[in-house]
Amino acid sequence: MAGENIRESFLRELAPVKTIVELEQLRVRYLGRKGVLTSELKRLGALPPDERRAAGALLNEAKVFIESELASCRQELKELELREKFASEAIDVTLPGKYIPPGKTHPITRVMKEATDIFTAMGFSVEEGPEVELDYYNFEALNIPKEHPARDMQDTFYVSPDIVLRTHTSPVQVRVMQRKKPPVRFIAPGKVYRCDTDVSHTPMFHQIEGFMVAEDVSFSHLKAVLESFLHRIFSPDVPVRFRPSYFPFTEPSAEVDIGCIFCKGTGCRTCKGTGWIEILGAGMVHPNVLRMVGYDERRYSGFAFGIGMERVAMLKYSIDDIRLFYENDLRFLGQF
Ligand code: PHE
Numbered sequence: 001m002a003g004e005n006i007r008e009s010f011l012r013e014l015a016p017v018k019t020i021v022e023l024e025q026l027r028v029r030y031l032g033r034k035g036v037l038t039s040e041l042k043r044l045g046a047l048p049p050d051e052r053r054a055a056g057a058l059l060n061e062a063k064v065f066i067e068s069e070l071a072s073c074r075q076e077l078k079e080l081e082l083r084e085k086f087a088s089e090a091i092d093v094t095l096p097g098k099y100i101p102p103g104k105t106h107p108i109t110r111v112m113k114e115a116t117d118i119f120t121a122m123g124f125s126v127e128e129g130p131e132v133e134l135d136y137y138n139f140e141a142l143n144i145p146k147e148h149p150a151r152d153m154q155d156t157f158y159v160s161p162d163i164v165l166r167t168h169t170s171p172v173q174v175r176v177m178q179r180k181k182p183p184v185r186f187i188a189p190g191k192v193y194r195c196d197t198d199v200s201h202t203p204m205f206h207q208i209e210g211f212m213v214a215e216d217v218s219f220s221h222l223k224a225v226l227e228s229f230l231h232r233i234f235s236p237d238v239p240v241r242f243r244p245s246y247f248p249f250t251e252p253s254a255e256v257d258i259g260c261i262f263c264k265g266t267g268c269r270t271c272k273g274t275g276w277i278e279i280l281g282a283g284m285v286h287p288n289v290l291r292m293v294g295y296d297e298r299r300y301s302g303f304a305f306g307i308g309m310e311r312v313a314m315l316k317y318s319i320d321d322i323r324l325f326y327e328n329d330l331r332f333l334g335q336f
Contacts, residue, residue: 006030006037006062014069020077027070037063107336108206108325111233111313112189115208118232119187122225124210127186129172131193135162137171142249143288150248155195157203165193168306169209170249173285176211177293182300183214189309199321206309213285213295213302219252222282222303230258230279233312239265241276250283250304261315270320277315280307 010030017023030037037059044056105113116126129137144150154167172188188209197203210225223242230240239259247253257278260271267273282305287297310322317336319325324332 125186127188133166141174169207185212210305217302253283279311
């Protein structure tokens with residue numbers, strides 16, 4: 001094939017090329033080791049010398065031509081492919097975004113934080129203890145020996161005969177006293193577990209333990225701390241009442257009620273017609289509890305209390321079913 005014809009056939013084959021891959025195949029067909037042009041060049045040697053020059057020049061021109069056509073076509077195809085890529089990946093920045101609702105703080109987390117802030121402002125530090133607890137700390141060291149009827153007050157989840165899910169935050173009292181010498185003053189917020197479920201009980205709930213032991217701590221201190229806490233977390237005019245009660249680890253013991261928020265004391269379903277709602281247990285630390293950790297019970301005295309925080313949240317936000325806190329219904333949680 002002469003130079004002219006090679007160009008023409010090359011152009012004919014170039015016309016339908018649409019991709020870089022096809023272009024590369026075409027290049028190989030013409031310029032590759034066994035390509036059309038290459039074999040023509042090889043055949044030059046067989047021509048008589050006078051023809052060889054002219055034919056060689058023509059073939060070389062054709063080669064230059066084909067190379068430059070290939071280069072410019074490659075460039076065009078590249079640009080085309082890039083434009084297509086851009087078009088397919090284009091983002092319309094003017095489209096409205098997807099709405100991602102902001103998270104809200106869980107109502108229990110909120111009251112826990114608020115209560116913690118009130119107590120730390122009064123000078124209480126914050127302590128923690130394990131939720132999986134030794135029977136010793138949950139009961140024994142709190143003056144509740146095995147077979148003591150008070151163990152029935154709490155429906156305990158047993159992990160093993162010696163290990164329980166703590167039924168209250170009171171075991172933290174003992175752990176802190178073992179670590180520190182008096183005076184001590186702290187709160188211990190956290191989760192506790194009891195085998196119980198209905199409108200006012202969930203198997204897991206939250207308490208804040210309060211504890212203070214020093215010289216000359218009296219029941220008046222307990223009253224002052226609790227009344228001022230309740231007035232701050234609810235409202236300064238909420239009625240507060242101390243009722244005699246029993247806990248093995250305090251003596252004397254009291255339960256503390258506040259005036260029913262729902263009926264303002266006239267009596268309703270939530271307060272079972274009494275006008276009062278119990279929200280915490282408290283008392284003066286039992287001498288046996290002090291003695292067991294090696295505190296001198298003649299020199300030191302103190303108070304302890306345990307507040308049910310779900311109750312606090314229910315009253316604060318007028319929620320009449322405790323289970324709502326743990327159903328994870330966003331329509332409920334989104335209100336806080
Ligand atoms: N631990 C008691 C309970 O969970 C509450 C309490 C704490 C009572 C501290 C007195 C003193 O029922």
